[in-house]
Amino acid sequence: MLAYVFWHWPKSNIDLADYTRKLADFHASLARHAPDGFSHSVVVELTKPPWLNAESVAFEDWYLVKDSSVLDQLNYAAVSGENELPHNQVAFEAAGGTAGLYRLREGDIRALQTATKAIWFSKARGVTYDQLYAQLKPLCSRTGVGLWCRQMTLGPTTEFCMRSDGELAFPSEVAADVYKLPIKTIWGA
Numbered sequence: 106m107l108a109y110v111f112w113h114w115p116k117s118n119i120d121l122a123d124y125t126r127k128l129a130d131f132h133a134s135l136a137r138h139a140p141d142g143f144s145h146s147v148v149v150e151l152t153k154p155p156w157l158n159a160e161s162v163a164f165e166d167w168y169l170v171k172d173s174s175v176l177d178q179l180n181y182a183a184v185s186g187e188n189e190l191p192h193n194q195v196a197f198e199a200a201g202g203t204a205g206l207y208r209l210r211e212g213d214i215r216a217l218q219t220a221t222k223a224i225w226f227s228k229a230r231g232v233t234y235d236q237l238y239a240q241l242k243p244l245c246s247r248t249g250v251g252l253w254c255r256q257m258t259l260g261p262t263t264e265f266c267m268r269s270d271g272e273l274a275f276p277s278e279v280a281a282d283v284y285k286l287p288i289k290t291i292w293g294a
């Protein structure tokens with residue numbers, strides 16, 4: 106399973122509740138008019154992620170797809186037909202956005218919808234990927250925890266994201282640039 110992840114935030118003069126409603130309307134439309142290979146989307150609100158220029162909150166849209174061949178279809182479907190108007194209503198109010206492509210490396214895919222915490226991090230220098238995965242395996246084997254690994258660099262985020270529905274004792278020796286952010290799910294279908 107791949108996830109196209111898109112971060113965006115509203116312009117400063119836009120009502121946050123209205124922007125959130127329009128965003129949920131767009132994702133509801135996409136769920137009704139989805140291309141083949143699109144599984145579902147999850148949207149979370151997060152407060153001032155350090156890699157964005159958001160003034161207060163930003164939104165993180167996860168579009169889950171079967172594989173990379175679906176990305177062109179998703180891109181077209183999101184901005185045309187029945188989805189065009191709901192997409193444009195929220196897009197016109199966005200101040201900016203950036204994206205990445207992630208793959209579920211280990212753990213529970215349902216953590217995207219149930220998580221209340223997101224840990225974004227990079228692998229520490231001198232730590233191999235095998236060492237990193239071995240250190241994180243006990244955490245990823247818990248229900249409600251999922252580890253996502255970046256597949257393509259499309260924006261300024263870190264290489265890994267771990268989602269959890271509870272607190273985690275994260276091993277500091279395997280990671281650098283660790284950002285622990287509370288998240289609130291606003292859409293998950």
